[in-house]
Amino acid sequence: MKETLLLLERRMLSQTTKQMFPRFHLVTTKRPTLECFFMQETHSSTAVSVITVSSDTDVLVIDVSLSADLNIESIWIAFGKGKDLRWVPLYEISRSLVPKVRVPFFHTFSGYDTVSVFAGKGKLDIETNLKFIVLWVQNWFCYDVAISELKLNKGTVCDWSSFCREVVINWVLRRSKKIGGHNYTVEIDESKFGKRKYNVGRVIDGQWVFGGICQESREFFLVPVETRDRDTLLSLIKERIEPGKTIISDCWRAYNCLAEEGFKHLTVNHSLHFVDPQTQAHTNTVERKWRDVKNLVPKYGRRKKHFVGYLATSYFKLHVREPSQRLHVFLKAAAHLYQPTV
Structure with missing residues (x-):
């Protein structure tokens, strides 16, 4: 399988990357949209693996939005440098989202252009964002687990929990309807x-x-x-x-x-x-x-001003009982609430 590295910012290409992917096609440009058109025109008949090395979140958004439309077998995003360099299988995340959700979701969570995570309410890297949400949708989620697993401070965990509650509150309100059918x-x-x-x-x-x-x-x-x-x-x-x-x-x-x-x-x-x-x-x-x-509902550290959020979270988790489905439903809800602003 042909391995192609689309270099979107030459200065971030580390020696580690060169060693891992010795055969790559080098394209240097500051315009990520042109890169995607290059991918479509050059590799339309051959499935390729794409490795994106960039700190520009615009690149991340465009890669995700077009990855399913182009003939790309896999697409990875590289974060960090040196010993901290890690590879995130972006294509797995992209395939789990329906097409209309990909751009709004990644626009929201990656800080596309001047819009930071959750519409300007904080900015963690995309990997930490997703890890936090995976933890938050579990029935056993608690602050101590998030602090320990993600190495975040309590204030950050508190803020992100509030942001997640905002998403499920909106989700519950959009689903709100009268109950009771015929002879019920x-x-x-x-x-x-x-x-x-x-x-x-x-x-x-x-x-x-x-x-x-x-x-x-x-x-x-x-x-x-x-x-x-x-x-x-x-x-x-x-x-x-x-x-x-x-x-x-x-x-x-x-x-x-x-x-x-x-x-x-x-x-x-x-x-x-x-x-x-x-x-x-x-x-x-x-x-x-x-x-x-x-x-x-949290038994300790509960705040009355957040009680609607606690109930919405309970409703969400009881309605979507399968944890493997909660992430997908939550991401769709987040994309609906925090839509891109042009």
């Missing part, structure tokens, strides 16, 4: 995240969350609320649940108006039983969902 039943409940200790130690402020889940489709929603009064909950029920559906709840008085609002309302008295002996109504499904959500 929706369970609703409220739960408090964080409890006051029994007059021992630091007082922990809690956050009430209102949620609902469809028994048949398993679609669900989570909304943080300041109060659990009738007006607040009824407004969310009308906003999140299709009208006229069957709703099961506990005996909280704020729900007493549901029948008057056109819903079929069933209740279960948890002080007596978990399943109503007459109607067989229960809220076990939503109770299990609370357990899953709370396992994903």
Whole structure:
């Protein structure tokens, strides 16, 4: 297989690169777009391997965007110099993204032109960016792991976690819709995240969350609320649940108006039983969902201003349960939110 090195910045070509790839076609230009046209015209009939050595992120973006359209077998990006030189298989990342996502995503994460990572909100190198996201989408992600594995300081990890939460918040909002189909039943409940200790130690402020889940489709929603009064909950029920559906709840008085609002309302008295002996109504499904959500929300170091982000992250990870798919879904969401600015 013919190995071709497209040199986009001659000064970065190290002796290590020359030793690894002794046979290469040397093209020297400061215009990466012309390089890509050269690749298309010169190698249209022969699959080649391309090694790009450049600190210019414009080159990175263009290589990714055109790599699938050109007849290139593999494309690698070299980062660093000397003993720190490493090779990143860019073609593997490119192939995992659909064509319309490649340019926006790499524009966002590489700092193309004057736009830095996450639309100007910090700038790590592309390899560290991807490694962080791979860690962040895991259920077991925590700051200590990111600090240890990526050698980042706590402030950087905190900032990048916030940026990732922004992506999933936007993703959740775009998917937001009413739940409950034909003859479907929706369970609703409220739960408090964080409890006051029994007059021992630091007082922990809690956050009430209102949620609902469809028994048949398993679609669900989570909304943080300041109060659990009738007006607040009824407004969310009308906003999140299709009208006229069957709703099961506990005996909280704020729900007493549901029948008057056109819903079929069933209740279960948890002080007596978990399943109503007459109607067989229960809220076990939503109770299990609370357990899953709370396992994903940070138990320590939690900030109330980030709570919407915590819930969105939980929703994202519970909806996209396969970790191998989360990276792909997250990158598409990031490309949608932080689109290139011309």
